[in-house]
Amino acid sequence: MKIVAVCGMGIGTSVLLKMNAEKVLQDLGVDADIEAADIGVARGAAQTAEIVLTSQELAPEIGDVPAEVIVIENFFDLDEIHRKLSAAVR
Amino acid sequence: MALNLAEELSSIATNVAASDWRQAVRHAGDGLVAGGVTTEDYTDQMIAAVEEHGPYIVIAPGVALAHARPSESVKKGGLSWVSLASPVEFGHKSNDPVSLVIGLAALDHTAHIEVLRAVAGILSNPDTRSGLDAAASAEEVRSLLARAASPK
Numbered sequence: 001m002k003i004v005a006v007c008g009m010g011i012g013t014s015v016l017l018k019m020n021a022e023k024v025l026q027d028l029g030v031d032a033d034i035e036a037a038d039i040g041v042a043r044g045a046a047q048t049a050e051i052v053l054t055s056q057e058l059a060p061e062i063g064d065v066p067a068e069v070i071v072i073e074n075f076f077d078l079d080e081i082h083r084k085l086s087a088a089v090r
Numbered sequence: 091m092a093l094n095l096a097e098e099l100s101s102i103a104t105n106v107a108a109s110d111w112r113q114a115v116r117h118a119g120d121g122l123v124a125g126g127v128t129t130e131d132y133t134d135q136m137i138a139a140v141e142e143h144g145p146y147i148v149i150a151p152g153v154a155l156a157h158a159r160p161s162e163s164v165k166k167g168g169l170s171w172v173s174l175a176s177p178v179e180f181g182h183k184s185n186d187p188v189s190l191v192i193g194l195a196a197l198d199h200t201a202h203i204e205v206l207r208a209v210a211g212i213l214s215n216p217d218t219r220s221g222l223d224a225a226a227s228a229e230e231v232r233s234l235l236a237r238a239a240s241p242k
Contacts, residue, residue: 008143011196012157016149016206038159039143056183057144073184075149076214 001032001089004045006054006062010038016075017053024082030089051088053081093208094239100125100168102228111145111154111180111188112137114172118156118193121170128195132163136193145180148188152223153213154180157194164195167202169209171231173223189223212238 005021007013014036025032037045039061046052046065054062056071070084101121108114119133135158140147148154170193177187192209196202212218218238225231 008139008146009157009159011160011198011202012155012194012206013146013149015200015203016155016210019203019207020210055146055149057146061143074151076153076210077150078214 002049003032003034003051004049005036006042008039020081024085028086093204094236095208096232096235098205099171100127102171102231104173105175106172107175108178111178114178114191115156117172118170118191122193122195125168127168129163145182148180148182148185151185152189154188154191160197167196169194
C-alpha cells in the first residue's frame with residue numbers, strides 16, 4: 001500500500017506526519033510505503049497512492065485524486081492518526 | 091537513546107512579545123539568523139509560505155512549526171525556539187492560538203528526522219509541554235528539554 005504524507009514545503013510537517021504514521025502502521029501490522037512530499041509533487045505522487053495524509057489547509061490544494069484524503073488536525077496526536085488510519089486501511 | 095533537543099536548538103527565546111502571526115514567525119526567523127542557520131530571506135520565505143498555503147504550520151494545539159523550502163537561504167540545518175508572552179492567532183480552525191513557534195531549517199527533505207522525532211516526542215507529552223509553556227527563561231527550557239531526553 002502506498003501512502004503520501006503532504007505538507008507545504010517538504011521538510012517539516014510531512015516528515016513528522018510520515019514518522020508518526022509509520023509508528024501507527026507498525027502497531028496496526030499494516031505493510032505500507034509512506035512518502036513525505038510537499039504540495040508541489042504530492043499531486044503527482046497521489047495518483048498512485050491509496051491514501052493521502054495532510055492538514056486541513058492543504059487538503060483542497062491536492063485536488064482530485066483517486067486516493068483517499070485523510071485530514072489530520074494534530075500531527076503530534078498518535079491517537080488521532082491511529083483512529084483515522086485504521087478506519088481507512090480496514 | 092533520546093536526542094537532547096537543547097543541544098540542537100540554535101536559539102531559545104521566552105516571553106517574547108508578538109502582536110500578530112507574522113511577528114511571531116519573524117522572531118523564529120531571527121533566532122535562526124542569530125544562530126547562523128539561515129539568512130534573513132528565509133524568514134521572508136517562512137512568512138510567504140503561510141500566506142500562500144494558510145496556517146498549515148500550526149500542526150498541533152498551540153504549536154507552529156515555521157519553515158520554508160531548502161534553498162541557498164539555508165546555511166545549515168537548525169531549529170529556533172520562541173515561546174510567546176501571549177498567544178497569537180494564526181487563523182487555524184482548530185489549533186489556535188499559538189504560544190510556541192519553532193523555526194526549522196533543513197538542507198534537504200530527509201535531514202533532521204531525528205530532531206523532528208525528538209520535538210514530536212517532547213511536545214506530545216502533556217506534562218513536559220505545560221512545563222515548557224510556563225518556562226520563563228532559556229535556561230529553564232534547556233533543562234526541561236535535557237530532562238525529557240534523559241532515560242527514566
